[in-house]
Amino acid sequence: MRELTYREAIREALREEMKRDPKVFLMGEEIAEYGGSYKVTLGLVDEFGHERVRNTPLAEASIAGAALGAALVGMRPVAEIMYIDFSFIAADQIINQIAKLRYMTGGMVKVPVVIRTQGGGGVAAGPHHSQSLEAIYAHIPGLFVVMPSNAYDAKGLLKSSIREDNPVMFIEHKKLYGEACEVPEEEYLIPLGKGEIKRPGKDITVVAYSRCVLRALNAAQDLAKEGIELEVVDPRTLKPLDEDIILSSVQKTGKAMVVYEACRTGGFGAEIAAIISEKAFDYLDAPIKRVAALDSPVPFNPKMEDYVLPNEDNIKAAARELMGK
Numbered sequence: 001m002r003e004l005t006y007r008e009a010i011r012e013a014l015r016e017e018m019k020r021d022p023k024v025f026l027m028g029e030e031i032a033e034y035g036g037s038y039k040v041t042l043g044l045v046d047e048f049g050h051e052r053v054r055n056t057p058l059a060e061a062s063i064a065g066a067a068l069g070a071a072l073v074g075m076r077p078v079a080e081i082m083y084i085d086f087s088f089i090a091a092d093q094i095i096n097q098i099a100k101l102r103y104m105t106g107g108m109v110k111v112p113v114v115i116r117t118q119g120g121g122g123v124a125a126g127p128h129h130s131q132s133l134e135a136i137y138a139h140i141p142g143l144f145v146v147m148p149s150n151a152y153d154a155k156g157l158l159k160s161s162i163r164e165d166n167p168v169m170f171i172e173h174k175k176l177y178g179e180a181c182e183v184p185e186e187e188y189l190i191p192l193g194k195g196e197i198k199r200p201g202k203d204i205t206v207v208a209y210s211r212c213v214l215r216a217l218n219a220a221q222d223l224a225k226e227g228i229e230l231e232v233v234d235p236r237t238l239k240p241l242d243e244d245i246i247l248s249s250v251q252k253t254g255k256a257m258v259v260y261e262a263c264r265t266g267g268f269g270a271e272i273a274a275i276i277s278e279k280a281f282d283y284l285d286a287p288i289k290r291v292a293a294l295d296s297p298v299p300f301n302p303k304m305e306d307y308v309l310p311n312e313d314n315i316k317a318a319a320r321e322l323m324g325k
Contacts (some may be wrong), residue, residue: 001184007177009151010040010116013158014078016187018048021076024162025052027063028080028116037082038118038177064090067113068098076112076162084119084171085131098167099142110165114158119147120211120261121298121309122175130298130305132262137169138238138271144168144192145238149213151181153236156190164192173211173261193240197249201229204322205249207272208259209235212310216259219315228319238268246272247280254285255322259315264292289318 004012018024025048026041032055035042045053056063060081067079081087087094094115102111121130138145144166148154154172161168198213199220208216213234220230233249235242250256256276260269273288294308 001182003180004151004155004183005178005180006151006154006172007038007040009155009183010158010172011042011044012183013155013162014041014044015047017159017162018044018052023074024076024078025054025070026078026080027054027056027067029056029058029063029082031055031080036080038174040177041080060086060089061093064093064098064115067115068093068101068111071111071113072101072109076114078114078116078162081115081117083129084117084133085128087115087117087133094137094143095140099140102166103142111167112162112165113167114161114164114170115168116170116172118174119171120173120175121305122211124300124302124305125174126300127297132260132267132293134169134171134238135262135266135268135271138268142167143239146170146192146236147210147238148172148236149176149198149208149210149234150179152183153190153196153234155183156188157192157236160189160192163189168192171210175211176214179214190236192237193242194237195233195235195242195245197231197245198234199230199232201231201253203229203253204231204255204257204319205233205246205253206230206257206259206315207233207235207246207269209238210261212259212261215310215312216315219312219319222312223316223319226325228323228325230319235272241275243275243279246276250276250280251283254283256280256284257289257291257315257318257322259291259310261293261309263295264290265295267292286322289322291315291318
């Protein structure tokens with residue numbers, strides 16, 4: 001089977017949905033000829049023209065507001081906010097308008113807005129371009145939050161997000177764009193709210209999403225040599241969250257670890273830990289472990305950044321502690 005990078009898979013999803021549905025169009029800062037900050041949309045303007053691949057001003061509030069207006073009159077906009085760090089400039093449009101209008105109209109209107117944005121660190125981009133802010137959007141009723149960890153998932157989840165009648169925050173990790181995996185040529189969709197076990201194991205359930213899935217898989221490979229088998233569970237979407245796959249795994253292993261790149265305090269991993277505590281407490285043989293970033297801005301210096309963000313060594317240390325080693 002062919003391989004695509006994360007970047008290529010997202011581009012292919014956009015291309016397929018634009019061919020399938022003339023109501024789908026793209027908008028964002030420098031997404032046409034330049035192809036966006038990470039070249040995801042490169043070449044699409046040549047196929048679909050400027051009517052459907054629209055450059056916008058550097059004005060996040062206007063991007064989100066225009067996307068909402070387009071959705072309300074029947075279009076399916078895919079709006080790119082260059083870095084999740086700057087999505088707060090559009091907070092009123094996203095949180096108070098996009099997220100709430102379907103509820104406020106009793107479901108009489110659909111709000112099929114997809115906001116593509118980049119999150120996470122690891123590229124020495126500094127405090128203003130490296131944050132993991134998914135927990136804030138997962139806290140908002142009315143928004144779906146999607147965070148794929150590989151190219152296969154990114155394509156299938158983006159296609160489903162574009163067809164969704166509720167607004168979706170589609171958060172791409174900038175460090176994953178060059179990562180490749182097998183992606184079939186035939187069409188497929190991945191339903192929102194359906195997680196996947198990325199690696200089966202019997203000793204510890206590790207719930208991770210986005211780039212942290214790769215870190216968990218790398219750690220699992222090393223720990224297997226020590227006789228510790230991690231089961232790596234990727235929820236793929238934070239809202240809706242596939243609680244069943246997480247709880248079933250914990251019931252099997254009896255131990256749980258949550259790995260996320262956001263700051264430890266108030267991160268979405270704490271929500272996952274709370275769900276496990278509330279619904280699978282009787283199955284736990286040890287306290288739940290959280291492996292997350294330090295409560296610090298993400299430094300620009302690469303060595304300092306590596307120290308702040310969670311890594312394989314942190315996961316392995318937590319696993320050994322859970323196993324009493």
